Amino acid sequence: MNNEELSQVLVDRRASLDRLIASGVAPFAYSYDRTHLTSDARALLPDGEDTGKAVRIAGRLVSLRSKGKTAFAHVSDASGKLQAYFRKDDMPAVEWAVFEELHLGDIVGVAGTLMRTRTGEVTVQCTELTLLAKTLRPLPFAKEQVVDGEMKRFSGFSDPEQRYRQRYADLAVHPEVRVNFYARARMTAAIRRFLDEMGYLEVETPVLQPLYGGAAARPFTTHHNALDMPLYLRIADELYLKRLIVGGFDRVYEIGHDFRNEGIDRTHNPEFTMLEFYESYADYTVMMDRVEQLIVAASSAVRATPGIDVENVPEFVTPFRRIEWVPSLSAGLGHDVLAMSDAELVRAAQTQGVEKANMLSRPKLMDELFQSLVERTITTPTFVIDYPVELSPLAKPKRGNPALTERFELFADGREMANAFSELNDPIDQRQRFEAQARLKAAGDDEASGVDEDYLRALEYGMPPTGGVGIGIDRLLMYLTGTQHIRDVILFPAMRPE
RNA sequence: GCUCCGAUAGCUCAAUGGUAGAGCAGCUGACUCUUAAUCAGUAGGUUGUAGGUUCGAGUCCUACUCGGAGCACCA
DSSP states (O other): OOGGGSOHHHHHHHHHHHHHHHTTOOSBOSOOOOOOOHHHHHHTSOTTOOEEEEEEEEEEEEEEEEOSSEEEEEEEETTEEEEEEEEGGGSOHHHHHHHHTOOTTOEEEEEEEEEEOTTOOEEEEEEEEEEEEOOSSOOOOOOEEEETTEEEESSOOOOHHHHHHTHHHHHHHOGGGGHHHHHHHHHHHHHHHHHHHTTOEEOOOOSEESSOOSSSOOOOEEEETTTTEEEEEOSOSHHHHHHHHHHTOOEEEEEEEEEOOOOOBTTBOSEEEEEEEEEETOOHHHHHHHHHHHHHHHHHHHHTSTTOOGGGSOOOOSSOEEEEHHHHHHHHHTSOGGGSOHHHHHHHHHHTTOTTGGGSOHHHHHHHHHHHHTGGGOOSOEEEEOOBGGGOTTBOEETTEEEEESEEEEEETTEEEEEEEEBOOOHHHHHHHHHHHHHHHHTTOTTOOOOOHHHHHHHHTOOOOEEEEEEEHHHHHHHHHTOSOGGGTSSSOOOOOO
């Protein structure tokens, strides 16, 4: 990019950079000997005292009020921000010259002694200023003012498109955006701690897979050049984790990305984080207990995150409510759903506004009806249990009623939080389920999977009875933080290229 | 994929079909405890792209691009 293509602001910044270099200042430093985070530095000056220790802080210059031979600025780091006071008489001439070239956004090191200003604000009185990185592009800083204890922004960076595309700028300018991501890290750490303490082993399984399965979704397809074969990005971890159960790791979990080639909206990103865990010798009732404890642990971790609005984190009362799939759908319909003919189901689905209802298979119809009549009405965490076998190709038949499976989903806030079952470990039954899926696929259902012969071979070697759970981490965090858009819990959400 | 809304200076926004503007950021200057600092001056634009209507288009029409909200899809 040459200067003719740059806007005036960018030209000015480069001119400033050139002046610094010409005067012998290195505008991009290698390191800085920081002694305190801004929050720790502030804590060093007790109430009532006006001067304190020497500190060295570093961070981004987020405000600057120059009064000629003095100036006030705020330096922001991960812990918050602290005011710095610059006075010409207190600084070497060379550094005052550097100060005069400072711009909002520059990364600086400020060394000096703590003091309290006339207005009571803890401030570093700068005796040594170090430029650590020059900003060549202005950040869209907001002006802020504290009014009645609440911070007001007077302008800023509000275009959602630009904020997601330039997340780095969004984060730099809006420190509160970081809170959900601190909460996210604490939540996954708490989940790992919970599972680790339960004796689960964290493992990693292939993202690139020759066959995809474990869920109903359209995959991303790629190609391996050396092998000259298509590969799919996984849509679920399930089938590989259960291979590990066969191998004798009897409690395993994975937290990783799944990829589904679907639309993007408030609750869907094409790559998202999935937790799956599998436990030998456990059935779905055991897994319900695990899920309850895990959600409570996740919630506590989110609550403990500084900056989180604890009022908005849902309270959990265990055990969660449990309702059965068939009776709750029948109640919603006013008829016994299993006794209804296909035509009656189609009519009911049409009444619910399901499009192309007459094109849908019977299980798909029931699923649609369940979603609109039951799922959306669930607010408090509720386990829906015992799904029809047609909807659950990887779940064991329910003891005493083979038309159903030992499966549960956890719903809260109208959304699915977890999906789990007593895992099907009968290879003959599993082959029949795969073949039914393969027929659906051949009939044009592009979300149905095929027959995974290698997985069947693994089952033939014998898989212990196993309970398994999948939990969408992004959506769990959305629920726990009251976030309305998945983009606000994913640092770099998928966007069309600029 | 569908419907509606939007795109104007680095950022946030104005502008009856009639000379494209403000605040912040920037630049120049004044100011040695300010905090949306203040004051004076100054610069900054192919109004998302391509067509069309019109004497004249930021404004009206068409298509496209990108985004937002909603719907559909999505266990």
